Each structure stands twice: as C-alpha cells, then as structure tokens.
Amino acid sequence: MDDWKEFIDSFRKFLEREVEPFAHEWDEKGELPRVIFKKLSDIGYFGLVAPEEYGGSNLGIIPSVQAMELLSEFCGSTFFSASASFGLFGEPLKHFGSDIQKNEYYRPVLSGEKIGCMAITEPQSGSDVSSIKTIAKQKKDLSIELSGQKTYITNSSIADYAIVLARFINSEGIDKGLTHFIVNLDNPRIQRGRPMKKLGLRASVTGELFFDQAVIGNEENILGGIGKGFRQTMATFNEERLSIAAYSLGVLNACLKECISFASSRMSFGKPIYQHQAVAHMIADLYTKVESVRSFTYRIANEMQTDQEKERKDRDSEMGAKCSALKLFASTQAREGVNLAVQIHGGAGYMEEYKVARLYRDIRLAEIGGGTSEIQKSIIAGSIMKRSKK
Ligand SMILES: Cc1cc2nc3c(=O)[nH]c(=O)nc-3n(C[C@H](O)[C@H](O)[C@H](O)COP(=O)(O)OP(=O)(O)OC[C@H]3O[C@@H](n4cnc5c(N)ncnc54)[C@H](O)[C@@H]3O)c2cc1C
The missing domain is CATH 1.20.140.10 (Butyryl-CoA Dehydrogenase, subunit A, domain 3)
Structure with missing residues (x-):
C-alpha cells in the first residue's frame, strides 16, 4: 500500500516535470518524443500490472488505474500511445504468450526500448471484428505470409512490433479461423501509411499498415494458439x-x-x-x-x-x-x-x-x-x- 502511494506521488511530480510543460507542443507537432516511452517505463508506469520476472512491480489494477487517471489529466496522447504499447500489445502477450515470446517481445516493450501496437481494425471491419479480411497463409515450408491492410492503428508509424489479427490458412489450405500473430514490423514487405490527420489526440500517431505477402515467421509467431x-x-x-x-x-x-x-x-x-x-x-x-x-x-x-x-x-x-x-x-x-x-x-x-x-x-x-x-x-x-x- 505504501509502495503504491509513494509511486503515485513521484509519478505526479514526474508528469509535472516531463509531460505537462510539453503536452501542447507535442499536440501541435503531431508526435511524441520516442524517449517518453523509456521515461514512463523507468518511472514504473508500464510495470504496474506486469510480473516482477519481466521487470514489473505488479502492484495491481488499482494503482495502475490511478496512474492512468493521472497521466490522462496531463496528456491524452501520451496516455493512448503508451496504452497501445504496454497495454494493447503487452497485456495479450502477458496473458497468452509463451516464455520465449515474452522474453523476445514483452520484455523490451515493458522496458520502453521497443514500442508495440495492436492491429485489428481494417478499412471494412471495425465494430464487426469477425469480418476482417487479412490473411495469414502458411506455405509448404511452414513459413507464414501475411497479406492485407489495417487502419486506424495507434502507434502505426513508430511501433517496432504489432499483434495482428488475421485469418489463418494452414499449409493444407484449411481455414483455421482468426488468429493473433506477433509481427516484427521491420520487414520490407510491410509498409506504413503516413500518420492520419485527426480531430484530437494529435500527438498519438494513428495510421495504416499494409502487408504485401510479408513473411513474418512461422508458428512460433502465433500468440496463444491457432484460432484463438x-x-x-x-x-x-x-x-x-x-x-x-x-x-x-x-x-x-x-x-x-x-x-x-x-x-x-x-x-x-x-x-x-x-x-x-x-x-x-x-x-x-x-x-x-x-x-x-x-x-x-x-x-x-x-x-x-x-x-x-x-x-x-x-x-x-x-x-x-x-x-x-x-x-x-x-x-x-x-x-x-x-x-x-x-x-x-x-x-x-x-x-x-x-x-x-x-x-x-x-x-x-x-x-x-x-x-x-x-x-x-x-x-x-x-x-x-x-x-x-x-
Ligand atoms: C484515434 C483512434 C485510434 C485507434 N486505435 C486503434 C488501434 O490501435 N488498433 C485497432 O485495431 N483499432 C484502432 N482504432 C479503431 C477503433 O477501434 C474503431 O474505429 C472502432 O472500433 C469503430 O469501428 P469503425 O470505425 O469501423 O466504425 P463502424 O464499425 O463502421 O461503425 C460506424 C457506426 O455504426 C455503428 N454500428 C456498427 N455496428 C453496429 C451494431 N452492430 N449495432 C449498432 N451500431 C453499430 C457504430 O457504433 C458507429 O456509430 C482506433 C480508432 C481511432 C479513431
């Protein structure tokens, strides 16, 4: 309990020093400095619901909600971009990832060295998630090739990794259902659109991802099971x-x-x-x-x-x-x-x-x-x- 109160006090001071004076400028510029992810990790913000073995403090949901409330008071863009990285990308890895996946992808995102995003929405599928068209095709050599387009993705232009929802077609051509893939975005067959001009949250970049028969790995890149x-x-x-x-x-x-x-x-x-x-x-x-x-x-x-x-x-x-x-x-x-x-x-x-x-x-x-x-x-x-x- 004391740890948690101490953390919130120091987090407020951190936000007054590192975020509040710059929030307006970041909004006008339409981007966040990348270093803010590292600073948020170093102060302990990313680790509040993360296990200690991966560098978290695991103080729990209440301190985490309190910290999110506080960050949002100062800068909504920082809140959303940080949440897309340690939350939308990190939490599914924490819950469903293997140890190898957690070490390779979860750990560097929690430490703020890498940035994550989650890519579900497509131009024709938002609320209706089950109608997505992106295909992950398993080839004869068992490598997996991703084809399709995602849109409105928070952190699209700055993320290193993405969890991508796609329909998995196995090497025998059988549709195995919607599956999450962990994707390293540093791939010549993955293109990123320019950040979209938005009504608000302008410093939190949002945009498209294009997958042009991009080989993203093999079944080791599947998160938590085929069809899940x-x-x-x-x-x-x-x-x-x-x-x-x-x-x-x-x-x-x-x-x-x-x-x-x-x-x-x-x-x-x-x-x-x-x-x-x-x-x-x-x-x-x-x-x-x-x-x-x-x-x-x-x-x-x-x-x-x-x-x-x-x-x-x-x-x-x-x-x-x-x-x-x-x-x-x-x-x-x-x-x-x-x-x-x-x-x-x-x-x-x-x-x-x-x-x-x-x-x-x-x-x-x-x-x-x-x-x-x-x-x-x-x-x-x-x-x-x-x-x-x-
Ligand atoms: C700034 C921003 C950041 C985002 N970040 C991400 C991200 O990181 N990753 C990601 O995958 N997506 C992201 N999204 C996408 C977001 O999740 C979708 O925009 C949202 O789910 C709505 O989908 P849609 O835009 O396709 O609207 P639609 O589904 O086309 O809906 C249009 C309208 O129809 C209504 N409607 C649709 N279906 C029904 C129904 N069955 N019953 C009643 N009403 C219905 C909706 O409520 C809405 O009013 C982001 C969006 C924005 C604006």
Whole structure:
C-alpha cells in the first residue's frame, strides 16, 4: 500500500516535470518524443500490472488505474500511445504468450526500448471484428505470409512490433479461423501509411499498415494458439474499457481544475464568473460527474482485481457487461463534462492556448475506441438477456 502511494506521488511530480510543460507542443507537432516511452517505463508506469520476472512491480489494477487517471489529466496522447504499447500489445502477450515470446517481445516493450501496437481494425471491419479480411497463409515450408491492410492503428508509424489479427490458412489450405500473430514490423514487405490527420489526440500517431505477402515467421509467431484470436481480442477488451474509464476520469479532473481556476479569475459584471449562479451550477455538474465516474471506475477496478485472483471457472460472468457499462457511462460523462468546461471558459475555451480546447477534441475518442457506445449497449443488453433466460 505504501509502495503504491509513494509511486503515485513521484509519478505526479514526474508528469509535472516531463509531460505537462510539453503536452501542447507535442499536440501541435503531431508526435511524441520516442524517449517518453523509456521515461514512463523507468518511472514504473508500464510495470504496474506486469510480473516482477519481466521487470514489473505488479502492484495491481488499482494503482495502475490511478496512474492512468493521472497521466490522462496531463496528456491524452501520451496516455493512448503508451496504452497501445504496454497495454494493447503487452497485456495479450502477458496473458497468452509463451516464455520465449515474452522474453523476445514483452520484455523490451515493458522496458520502453521497443514500442508495440495492436492491429485489428481494417478499412471494412471495425465494430464487426469477425469480418476482417487479412490473411495469414502458411506455405509448404511452414513459413507464414501475411497479406492485407489495417487502419486506424495507434502507434502505426513508430511501433517496432504489432499483434495482428488475421485469418489463418494452414499449409493444407484449411481455414483455421482468426488468429493473433506477433509481427516484427521491420520487414520490407510491410509498409506504413503516413500518420492520419485527426480531430484530437494529435500527438498519438494513428495510421495504416499494409502487408504485401510479408513473411513474418512461422508458428512460433502465433500468440496463444491457432484460432484463438477472436476470443483473445474480446478478453483484452475488458482491460481496455477500464483504462478508457480511467482516461475519462483524468480528463474530468483536468476540466474541474481548469474551471475552478478560470471561474475564480475571470470577471464579468463586476464579479468573478463563479458567482453567477449559471456558472456555479455548471461547476457543480462537473464535480458531480467527477465523483460519479470515480466511484464507478474504482468499484469495477476493485472487482476486476478480485476476479483475476480467482480460478477461471469461478470468475464473474458479468464482468464484460460491467466493463462495457463503465466505459459507456464514463465516456459519456466525460464528453458532457468537457463541453461544460468549454462553456465555462466562454470564448477562451475555443482557443488552443487553453487546455480545455485540447481536452474537448481529445475526449471524442472515448466513445469510439475500444468499441463504440452502441456496441457497449449491445454487449450489456445481450449479457442481461442471456442471464435472464438461465
Ligand atoms: C484515434 C483512434 C485510434 C485507434 N486505435 C486503434 C488501434 O490501435 N488498433 C485497432 O485495431 N483499432 C484502432 N482504432 C479503431 C477503433 O477501434 C474503431 O474505429 C472502432 O472500433 C469503430 O469501428 P469503425 O470505425 O469501423 O466504425 P463502424 O464499425 O463502421 O461503425 C460506424 C457506426 O455504426 C455503428 N454500428 C456498427 N455496428 C453496429 C451494431 N452492430 N449495432 C449498432 N451500431 C453499430 C457504430 O457504433 C458507429 O456509430 C482506433 C480508432 C481511432 C479513431
């Protein structure tokens, strides 16, 4: 417990020194300095849910959520690019990878020397993951050749490694289903598109990956078993959804701080604007959003921690629906909260020099990435109805 509190204190100081002064500049430039991955690893951010044998501290889900909340308060782009590397790439390796795979790919990503990404989405397949078209074909010599295109991939232009979801066709030409492949992107037959111009999170690069009959290795590059890709993708979504709730909470915290400061110093009609009831009520609404999202996020984080300590057969079958409900609620509250924050700032809120303008652009992803709000509602309703029939 003390380790964890000490870590959060030092992490806040680290963010005030290494991230806050540069977040606006990185956003304008449209990229993060690569060294930030190493610095986040060195301070211990990547290792919070990683086993000690791979260099982690394994302090647990609650400290990890707290650290994610804090980072998001300072810089959403850093949060998303870091999460794509140690989370979207690292967590499936931790859960499903072999020792050899963990040593070769997980360890260097955790140490911040290499950067990872996860490539699932394709131009014609986003929410409908099972319809992806990328093919991994096993040749007669048992090497595996990847062909297809991925899009909207976080870290696409800076990543060293990717977990790629593809349909596996074995050497006998039989379709063995969706499978995850660990891919070294340093391959002449893998091309990366230019980072896409985005509404927000501009320093977190997003783009395409093209696989042109790229030989990526052999069955040793398969993560956790042939045909297990779809189930693995769904399993990692719970953690991603909890992390997006932590991000939403961080953004709400930042909004509240910015608004308290602005509403105290900005004068209109001879008094600070917080003394106008309409503004005071917006601050009260913002505070209420912070508190409700905080309670829900940490309740689920606690439950997830307890659940992960249980045998698989005893785990909470409702966890998926709970994580979906949390993400749905937190992202909606955060988007509404940032809208209030911009309104409280008046014209200043529309100007890039004020942090709330960046937060307003950035937050929109929370309702889209990791499954859209509509997909979360389908998951929740599906789960409730299924259980009601048992
Ligand atoms: C900044 C950013 C970073 C991203 N990073 C990654 C990444 O690192 N890796 C990766 O693989 N992907 C990534 N994505 C992709 C992201 O996961 C998808 O954009 C998201 O899942 C939605 O898919 P889509 O864009 O194809 O939308 P679509 O699936 O085309 O959906 C369009 C609309 O239709 C609705 N809709 C679709 N199907 C249904 C349904 N069955 N019921 C009700 N409504 C439905 C959706 O809710 C949405 O409103 C990223 C996206 C962005 C914007």
